[in-house]
Amino acid sequence: MSNGTENKLDILDWSDWKRVLCVVAHPDDTEYGLSAAVNMWTRAGIEVGYLLLTAGEAGMKRYPAEAGPLRQGEQRAACDAVGVEHLTILDHADGHLMPNLDLRRDIAREIRGYRPDVVIAQNFDVEAPWGLNQADHRAVGLATIDAARDAGNRWVFTELADDGLEPWEADLLLVAQPGNPTHGVPVDDKAVEAAVHSLECHEAYLADLPGHPAPVDFIPMMLGQAGPAMGAENGVTFRVHELGGVAKSKDAGADADEA
């Protein structure tokens, strides 16, 4: 049965997850492979939410005032394609993101409100596996790793608690599709198909990029390239970091934070 491929990545155990929050800069950022893993999770009954820091209004040939609403609509359809109901799109300026306190506060606010077991950050390396990474991706990825901890600290962004948002510690922080993955999530044919469809939902956006390969051609190829390292045909890679939330009782809910 062996095809000579060495399994280098551990399989990520998501069997006890209840809620996952993916934090990205733009509409479509989750649709380049990550949405296949998302579809595996939502079909298993796990709630997955997306937080987008911008509407991606600077990503098209048409004027931002037209592109922003158009891309928000395309993102809603992409979410529907993989079973994601919860979608928050903030109005930070596309192309101008910095990993600063404003960004961290907004991400921490969403984490406290949504209360995920797992927060997923996008790749924030200067050089990503697909080439030089985009400035907003780097900013949001870095801000997300900090915000995941800020969300659990009562004494950071105290105004959030004033708004009724109590501290929340997720268990894990995952970086999606990093250059140095530790774990993999194998995905089945149905998830590959859903991932292709989720990117196809960004129809007007992709039509503005004439050289862009068709999702049906390259998404299965991407997932197929990642699969063998986890002993699967198709998969999505992650780097896993523990946030320390496992040390506290999740069942106690809000009571766990009373001191």
Ligand SMILES: [Zn+2]
């Ligand atoms: Zn992007």
